[in-house]
Amino acid sequence: MKKWFLSLALLGLLTLTACYGAPKVGDAFDGVTDDYEGVAMAVVEGTAKPGGVTVEVLNTTEAEICSGNEHDFGLQMEQDGQWYWLERKGESANTAEAYGFPKDEPRELDLTWGGGYGDLEPGHYRVTKWFFEYRGPGDTMDFLLTAEFTLE
Numbered sequence: 001m002k003k004w005f006l007s008l009a010l011l012g013l014l015t016l017t018a019c020y021g022a023p024k025v026g027d028a029f030d031g032v033t034d035d036y037e038g039v040a041m042a043v044v045e046g047t048a049k050p051g052g053v054t055v056e057v058l059n060t061t062e063a064e065i066c067s068g069n070e071h072d073f074g075l076q077m078e079q080d081g082q083w084y085w086l087e088r089k090g091e092s093a094n095t096a097e098a099y100g101f102p103k104d105e106p107r108e109l110d111l112t113w114g115g116g117y118g119d120l121e122p123g124h125y126r127v128t129k130w131f132f133e134y135r136g137p138g139d140t141m142d143f144l145l146t147a148e149f150t151l152e
Contacts, residue, residue: 025086026085026087027085029082029083031144032144038059038061038063039143040057040058041057041147042147043056043147044108051119052113052114054108054110055147056106057145058104059103060103064133064135066131067130068098068130069095071095073113073127073128074129076125077123077124078123078124086117089115111127122151129144130143131144
């Protein structure tokens with residue numbers, strides 16, 4: 001009976017590891033990031049963990065800056081000086097809230113990725129998040145911000 005239980009427990013652990021193991025590295029990223037002057041995103045010191053991170057977004061402009069909620073982000077890993085997208089596991093659902101980032105009001109976002117990516121292994125990463133400047137109905141300018149962190 002003990003052998004049967006131990007075998008079943010080992011099978012369950014292997015299944016969880018396969019489902020929630022480290023994400024696969026995907027395509028190289030060759031786009032532009034962090035090119036909107038006056039809006040920045042940075043990792044809050046001491047918050048980077050294998051399953052999530054807290055970032056702070058600060059808008060120092062007069063522009064109306066918005067972004068999706070804390071579930072709306074991507075992950076990249078640096079290898080040999082090149083950034084690569086990490087692949088999400090399965091489909092993800094997200095609601096379409098837009099968060100505003102008023103001038104000089106820092107806002108922290110707790111980003112967790114265990115269900116979408118699995119836990120990250122040691123390495124150099126960055127979280128990516130799309131933002132936009134709202135200028136009027138049908139008039140926006142999109143830009144991508146990143147925040148780098150290292151897991152040891």
